[in-house]
Amino acid sequence: MRTIPIKNTAGLILLALTLIACHSPGYISGRLEGAEKKDIKVYLIEPETLREVAASYFGKVIDSAVVNSDGSFEFHNLPETKEPVLLELTVQLSGKAPNYLQSEDPIRSNYMPILWQLGEPVQITAKADEFQKSFSIENPSEINKALLNLRDVNEKAHQTYLAGKHWQIKDGSQLLEKEHAILQYQTELIKFADSTQYLMPALVALRWVSTENHYERVPEFLVNQCNKWKKKQPGHPWVNQLCKESDPSELPVLAGDVFPNLKFPLLTKDTLSLKELLGNKLTIIDLWASWCAPCRKENREILVPVWDKYHDQGLQIVSYGLESDESAWREAAERDGADQWFQASDLQGDDAPFLKKIRIQTIPANFILDDKGVVVAKNIHGKALTDLVKSYMEKE
CATH class of the missing domain: 2.60.40.10 (Immunoglobulins)
Structure with a gap:
């Protein structure tokens, strides 16, 4: 029987351990x-x-x-x-x-x-x-560091904007305040996803923006993420899934798009196209309902004052109501002072064809258009809407 030298045995053991480590x-x-x-x-x-x-x-x-x-x-x-x-x-x-x-x-x-x-x-x-x-x-690896960083961003944003908040939403009075807080929270995650160089942390951030997969208020985020990652990691199955979900034809009208030249059946019984209704400087397309408390508040406290101040300077407002009862719609518009501008509705309630065409399910909502009908802002409410209109109308 041949004896293997001890020094060679040690070398073989070391080699075996190295191979095991490499293939572990x-x-x-x-x-x-x-x-x-x-x-x-x-x-x-x-x-x-x-x-x-x-x-x-x-x-x-x-x-x-x-x-x-x-x-x-x-x-x-x-x-x-x-x-x-x-x-x-x-x-x-x-x-x-x-x-x-x-x-x-x-x-x-x-x-x-x-x-x-x-x-x-x-x-x-x-x-x-x-x-x-x-x-x-x-x-941790660099990608796991990014995931841990995202965890910290998520926690801080949740604590800042959502933790401990209790909104009165049964009567709809604080619905917009809640939506604004959620959007502020989401914005922190959106910033992370837009800035990270790693796909998986970006996709986790995207899912944390809405685990219910509801991106109606932030569809531009989906489109931007699709455009970013189909360049960096084309062919990845999750990128393909993301881009399928972010097809603009399936999303609400995006900021920067030309708003579709749809027909508006007006309270006056006329039917006019958007091009016939556009203001000389700015047009607010407002989506509301007589039964929507925050919509009614927006009518009285925001839209009436900006109309009174800027209509003669080129501001137009076109409101579309999710209504099925014409008398309730007419009464609400008159009571709020919203009958001063164009009021439209197909009187088909939640089955409103106009909302289907622009792929919107949630109200209050709005689109702010320039004089060419291009969407310059969306879903801006309260003082923020007043400030936006003032800035746009008073700029030289």
Whole structure:
């Protein structure tokens, strides 16, 4: 029997360990603080489509890990693809579905997205009851740093604009205040998505803007993200899905577009096209209803004053009502003083064909057009609308 020299044996062992390290799939493991006395599991979720990102009860459960008495856990069933994969870790109490995501409050949120790369181990620490807020990764990759940064942006924006707010919306009186706060929150995430150089953090930000996939108020954001990523990562399936959703023909009329030259059936029984109604300088297309409290308030407190001040200088207002009762519509317009400008409606209520043509479902809404009919602003209300009209009408 031939004896292998000790020094050669050591070299072979070192070579074997090196080869194992080079081909190791890596791992995802961590320690969960505050989980020692709770019946807790940690799950690994793989979103398979863009809409499944940050969406409760969606995504494929690919692994689970029992949290040990010392808070430690480790996943073993990891994707073997060479391409980076977006995964979501969730913490669940016994009885909860693995892919149940508490995404409303970032402080208490029970999940966190990360990017998994074959061969790169991920070591995590977090608190059980503040999982997303406290989530950290030892020596994170640049993309995971971006995801952690997005987490911080999301939390700060939520705390600034949404946390602890209670709006009276049963009577609609504070609906616009709530919408404005939501838009301010969304704007912080939009800024992040527009500025990041990494696709997956941008797409997570996009989904956090609206986990319900409702972008009616910010359709330009979808279009901008599609244009950005189809240049940087053409062919990526999630980019293709994004661009399909951001087809302008499926979205509300965008800022910068020429507003369609639609027909307006007026309260006076005339029917005129938009081109026949445009103001010499500025036109407000206002979408309202007699039963809409914030719309009525906008009529009285904003539109009447700007009409009185600027109509003779080239301001036009065309209001379209979601109405089915002509007498209620006429009475509301007269009571608010909104009968001074053009009032239009097909009197088909929520089935209004005009709103379908411009792909709008939510009121109050408005489009501000220049003298050529180009949309220069959208969904501006209250003092902001007054200021915009004043600035535009008084500029030289």
